[in-house]
Amino acid sequence: MDTWEWSEMSVPQQGPVGRSWHSFIPVSPDHLFLFGGFTTEKQTLSDAWLYCVSKNEWKPFKHSNTESPRLWHTACASEEGEVFVFGGCANNLLSQQRAAHKNEILVFTVQPKTLVRSCMETVLQFKDLLAGAWECLPKHLLCNLTQRLGSNNTLGS
Secondary structure: OOOOOOOOOOOOOOOOOOOEOOEEEEEEOOEEEEEEEEOOOOOEEEEEEEEEOOOOEEEEOOOOOOOOOOEOOEEEEOOOOEEEEEOOEOOOOOOOOOOOEOOOEEEEEOOOOOHHHHHHHHHHHOHHHHHHHHHHOOHHHHHHHHHHHHOOOOOOO
16 A cells, blocks of 8 residues: 555455445554445345455454444444444345435444543443542543533443
8 A cells, every 4th residue: 555556466265245335444554344235136234344454364343233234334433443334224225115224323343442441431430439539530531531421422432
């Protein structure tokens, strides 16, 4: 990728089935995340894969959204190691049935949570028990906790 020149590469034997209308996004400098799509056999997919660029290797990604097929969706990666998939369609768009549009977010955790994030979530989970000790926290952590507490999603994930 550094040279901006195309070159043919060999494809690993084991990997995902061919597809279209999927998401395929970078989640680290060396890894790409593939989710969902539509096969040439008109099957909607809910599988996820991680591709390691340096090893030219595909690995299936285990997740809890296997009952949520998606095509024509959008995806983005966070700095905290999560992939957010939004919207799209859950059925065969080429069939005569009405499109099953989705208005929900699927979250895939592709990297472990940082220690700071795990601690922040625990503090928020036990906020009533720990509220008296918040004044001892560094200002930036206290500000972060207060901000998360003010949002609808108190666990921050």
